[in-house]
Amino acid sequence: MKYSYAINVVVPIPIDGFFTYSLSKSEFFKIKIGSRVIVSFGKKKYYTAVVFEKHENFDVDYELKEISYLIDEPPCITSEQIIFINWLSDYYLSPIGVVLDAVLPRSFLIKSESVLKKVICDKSYKNEDYDYEILQLFENNEEILVNELVKIFGFKVLKRISGLISQDILELNEEIYTKYKEKTVINYSLNQSRDPSKIFLRSDNQKKVLNYLYENKNSSFSKNHIQDVLGVSVSVLENLAKRDILLKNRVPLKRIYNSRETSIKELVLSDSQKDALNGIKKSFLTYNVVNLLGITSSGKTEIYVNLIKEEILKGNSALLMVPEIALTTQLSLRLSSYFPSNLIVYHSSISPNMRHELWSDMVNNDKPKVILGARSSVFLPFKNLGIIIIDEEHENSYKQNEPMPRYNARDSAILLSKILKTKCLLGSATPSVETYYNSINKKYGFVELNKRYGNFKEPKITLIESPKLDNESFLSLSLRKEIKICLENNHQIILFRNRRGFSTFLKCKACSNVNYCPNCDVCLTYHISENLEKCHYCSFSRVKQIICSSCNLPSMELNGIGTQTIENELEKFFPKVKSQRLDYDTTRSRKKLKKILQDFSINKFQILIGTQMVSKGLDFSNVGLVGVIESDFLLNYPDFRSHEKYFQLIKQVSGRAGRSISNSKVLIQTNYPNHHIHNRIIDGNTKGFYQFQIDQRRDFNYPPFTRLAKVILKSKNINVLKLASNWFSKALKNTMKSEILGPEFPVVSKIKNDHIMNILIKMEVDSLRKEKKKLFKLSKKINKYSQFKSVKLSVDIDPYN
Incomplete structure (x- = not known):
C-alpha cells in the first residue's frame, strides 16, 4: 500500500x-x-x-x-x-x-494506563476557569483512567488534562506516572480600581508598602521580595489584601536560575594551573578529547571553572559531569559563587517537576547554562554546548549496570562531543587504564598537573600490618596513636572502610556456619542500630539470629568490620570525640547527605567514617589523617580491573588528607604490606603502575586491546540455566570469531532467587561492529526454544563488574 x-x-x-x-x-x-x-x-x-x-x-x-x-x-x-x-x-x-x-x-511520556486523581482545590484558584466538563466526572469517581477520558472526549482531551495538572487540580498516580506540577508563588499588586484618596492606612508599614507599589505601578512582587526590600511582616500584606487594597495572584516561579546575580567572580590561578590551562587550550587545537592528569588537590576544579567561564562569555553552555550525586552537593556551592545565574544541577534524585522544567527550559531557552550533573545529564537537550568536562573520569559510577541501557556516561559523553562538534575534557588524579593508554598513544591530548594547590605536600603514606585476631581491637595501635595526635592538633580524620553495616556477617563458632540471604548467594550484613541482618542485594532483612540454623546451638557471633563497627570502636577509645558515618545507610536523603558534608567542613565533628563515598573528590581543608582499614579484598578479587580499582581507591582516599595543612598522613592497615601495588603507591610511581597494567592487558588480551561483552543469563531453575548457558556458549563459538570464556557462575551467583551464569566475549576492536551484530541476532533466538522460555538473557557491552 x-x-x-x-x-x-x-x-x-x-x-x-x-x-x-x-x-x-x-x-x-x-x-x-x-x-x-x-x-x-x-x-x-x-x-x-x-x-x-x-x-x-x-x-x-x-x-x-x-x-x-x-x-x-x-x-x-x-x-x-x-x-x-x-x-x-x-x-x-x-x-x-x-x-x-x-x-x-x-x-x-503520558500513556493509557495513567490514572488521574482530583486534588482538593486551593482557595486562591477560585477565580480560575476550570474545565468542569472533565471535573464533573470525578464527583462519583475517586480515580479515572486517562484512557476512559480519551474514549469520552477524544485525544484532544490530553491538552486539557495537562492544563488541569499544571494548575494542580488533577494529579496523575505517582506509581505509574510522575506528573509535572508548576511551582507557583503568591504575588501582591495594587488594586487599580481603588481610589487612593479614599484609602485609610493604619500604620507606617502599610504606607511603606503602598508607596513602594505606587512607584512600581504595573508590577507585582512576592512577599519575600517585599519583606527583603521594606522589612515589613507578612501580616501587613495580608491586612491590606483583606481590605481589597492589594490583590493576591498566584504566578509561576522557576525552580532554576533563582539567583539575581549576573557577574562572574574572578579566579586566581597558580603558575602550575596556568601552565595546565594553556596546555589544555593548545591540545584542543589538535584533539577533540584531552586528558588532564592532575594529582589530588592540584586544583583541577579551578581549571574547569576557567574553561567554563570562557564558554559562558562566548554565549555557550557547559556540562560538568561528576560520578556521584554526593559530589554535586559540595561542587554546586563552589560553582554558584562563580556562575550564580547560570548554574543548574541535574541528576536522578532531583524532583520530577524540576527535571521537567529544566528540560523544557533547555529546549526553549538559548541562555548560556552551566550544567552540573551525574551520569544522566548526558541525555539533556543541549544547545550551543561549548565544552563537556568529565571529572573523576575513572569512576565506575559512570557505568550503569541496571536497568537497560547499560551505558557508560563517560564514553557516551565523548561520542556526544563528536556529534555536537564540541570539546571534551577528562579529568582525574588516577585515570582509567584505557584513558591513560589513549593519552600516551596520542589518541587524546595529554596534560599533567603535578603540584598541589598552595604548594602543600602530598600526605606521607605508611603501611601497617592489620592486627591479629586475638588483638584487643581491629584498629591497630599505630592507627590509634595517630588518631590521638591528630585530634590533639585540632585536625580532622577520615577513616575509610569499604563495607557498611556493623559486621560483615554472623558465623557459628561451633560449626562455622554463616547466615546467608534466602534469596541471594551472599551472607547477611548485621546492622547494630536496628538489630537486623540485611541483604544489600535484595533488601531482605530479619532480626539478628543467635541460634545457628545448622547445629542449633546459640553460638552465632559477629565477624568482619563495617562502618558501624568502626563507629562503636571509636567510642570505646575516644569517648568524647564526635564522629559521623557517610555511607548508603546514613545518606538516603539528600538533606542528610548535605548536612553531614557541611557539618564536617565546618568542624562540627572530628572523625568521618565512610565507604567509597569519602574517596570521590570531596574537598575538606582540615583533614590531617586518613586511615584505610582493610580494603585488601580488591587485591584478590577475580576481575582484570581489580588492581586498577584498588590503586585508584587508595590514591583517591589518600588525597583527602593535607589539602590545606602540612605534614598530613595516610595509614593503610593491610594484610599484604609487601604487595607490589603498595610498593608503587608508596613510591609514587604512577607511570610505572600504568605501564605494568597495560603490559599485562596486552599479554592477556583485555581492554584497551579488545572490547568486552558480558552475556548474563538468569533463571530460577538452575538446571535449565546450565543447559541454556552451555547451548548459548556453543552457539557463540560456532558463530563468532571472538574469544568466548564460560559459562561460569559469578562471585554472587544468585540474586532475588534468580540463579546467574555469565559468558565473557573478547572482541577484536577492528571487527567490533560485525561481532556485535552476530551477538545481537543470537540473543534473540534463545527464547524461541520452549525449554529456555524461563531464561532471561541480557548483554552488557564494556562491562565494569
Whole structure:
C-alpha cells in the first residue's frame, strides 16, 4: 500500500525498532523530527511516541494506523539527540524504546494506563476557569483512567488534562506516572480600581508598602521580595489584601536560575594551573578529547571553572559531569559563587517537576547554562554546548549496570562531543587504564598537573600490618596513636572502610556456619542500630539470629568490620570525640547527605567514617589523617580491573588528607604490606603502575586491546540455566570469531532467587561492529526454544563488574 505521508516513531517500550504511522498532509507539515505524538499500540493501549523520521509517498505491504494526536509542534528532543539515541541503542544493544524512556523525563511520556486523581482545590484558584466538563466526572469517581477520558472526549482531551495538572487540580498516580506540577508563588499588586484618596492606612508599614507599589505601578512582587526590600511582616500584606487594597495572584516561579546575580567572580590561578590551562587550550587545537592528569588537590576544579567561564562569555553552555550525586552537593556551592545565574544541577534524585522544567527550559531557552550533573545529564537537550568536562573520569559510577541501557556516561559523553562538534575534557588524579593508554598513544591530548594547590605536600603514606585476631581491637595501635595526635592538633580524620553495616556477617563458632540471604548467594550484613541482618542485594532483612540454623546451638557471633563497627570502636577509645558515618545507610536523603558534608567542613565533628563515598573528590581543608582499614579484598578479587580499582581507591582516599595543612598522613592497615601495588603507591610511581597494567592487558588480551561483552543469563531453575548457558556458549563459538570464556557462575551467583551464569566475549576492536551484530541476532533466538522460555538473557557491552 502507498501512503502520501508517514512517520517512523519510537515508542518507549522494550521492543526493537521503529513503528510507522500515517497522518494527514496538514499534520505532516506541522510535525517536526523530535516532536511527540500519541499513537495507539495494540488493541487498547496508547503511548506518547517521538517522531524520528518523516516520509512522503511511502510504500508498505501492510495497512498503517493513523496517529491519534500531535502533542507538540516544537520538538521536545533535538536532531543531535536523535543521532545520539540511535548510537546508544546500536552500541549498547538496547532496544531504542528503552533508550528513549531513559532519556526523556517521565512527565513527557503520558500513556493509557495513567490514572488521574482530583486534588482538593486551593482557595486562591477560585477565580480560575476550570474545565468542569472533565471535573464533573470525578464527583462519583475517586480515580479515572486517562484512557476512559480519551474514549469520552477524544485525544484532544490530553491538552486539557495537562492544563488541569499544571494548575494542580488533577494529579496523575505517582506509581505509574510522575506528573509535572508548576511551582507557583503568591504575588501582591495594587488594586487599580481603588481610589487612593479614599484609602485609610493604619500604620507606617502599610504606607511603606503602598508607596513602594505606587512607584512600581504595573508590577507585582512576592512577599519575600517585599519583606527583603521594606522589612515589613507578612501580616501587613495580608491586612491590606483583606481590605481589597492589594490583590493576591498566584504566578509561576522557576525552580532554576533563582539567583539575581549576573557577574562572574574572578579566579586566581597558580603558575602550575596556568601552565595546565594553556596546555589544555593548545591540545584542543589538535584533539577533540584531552586528558588532564592532575594529582589530588592540584586544583583541577579551578581549571574547569576557567574553561567554563570562557564558554559562558562566548554565549555557550557547559556540562560538568561528576560520578556521584554526593559530589554535586559540595561542587554546586563552589560553582554558584562563580556562575550564580547560570548554574543548574541535574541528576536522578532531583524532583520530577524540576527535571521537567529544566528540560523544557533547555529546549526553549538559548541562555548560556552551566550544567552540573551525574551520569544522566548526558541525555539533556543541549544547545550551543561549548565544552563537556568529565571529572573523576575513572569512576565506575559512570557505568550503569541496571536497568537497560547499560551505558557508560563517560564514553557516551565523548561520542556526544563528536556529534555536537564540541570539546571534551577528562579529568582525574588516577585515570582509567584505557584513558591513560589513549593519552600516551596520542589518541587524546595529554596534560599533567603535578603540584598541589598552595604548594602543600602530598600526605606521607605508611603501611601497617592489620592486627591479629586475638588483638584487643581491629584498629591497630599505630592507627590509634595517630588518631590521638591528630585530634590533639585540632585536625580532622577520615577513616575509610569499604563495607557498611556493623559486621560483615554472623558465623557459628561451633560449626562455622554463616547466615546467608534466602534469596541471594551472599551472607547477611548485621546492622547494630536496628538489630537486623540485611541483604544489600535484595533488601531482605530479619532480626539478628543467635541460634545457628545448622547445629542449633546459640553460638552465632559477629565477624568482619563495617562502618558501624568502626563507629562503636571509636567510642570505646575516644569517648568524647564526635564522629559521623557517610555511607548508603546514613545518606538516603539528600538533606542528610548535605548536612553531614557541611557539618564536617565546618568542624562540627572530628572523625568521618565512610565507604567509597569519602574517596570521590570531596574537598575538606582540615583533614590531617586518613586511615584505610582493610580494603585488601580488591587485591584478590577475580576481575582484570581489580588492581586498577584498588590503586585508584587508595590514591583517591589518600588525597583527602593535607589539602590545606602540612605534614598530613595516610595509614593503610593491610594484610599484604609487601604487595607490589603498595610498593608503587608508596613510591609514587604512577607511570610505572600504568605501564605494568597495560603490559599485562596486552599479554592477556583485555581492554584497551579488545572490547568486552558480558552475556548474563538468569533463571530460577538452575538446571535449565546450565543447559541454556552451555547451548548459548556453543552457539557463540560456532558463530563468532571472538574469544568466548564460560559459562561460569559469578562471585554472587544468585540474586532475588534468580540463579546467574555469565559468558565473557573478547572482541577484536577492528571487527567490533560485525561481532556485535552476530551477538545481537543470537540473543534473540534463545527464547524461541520452549525449554529456555524461563531464561532471561541480557548483554552488557564494556562491562565494569
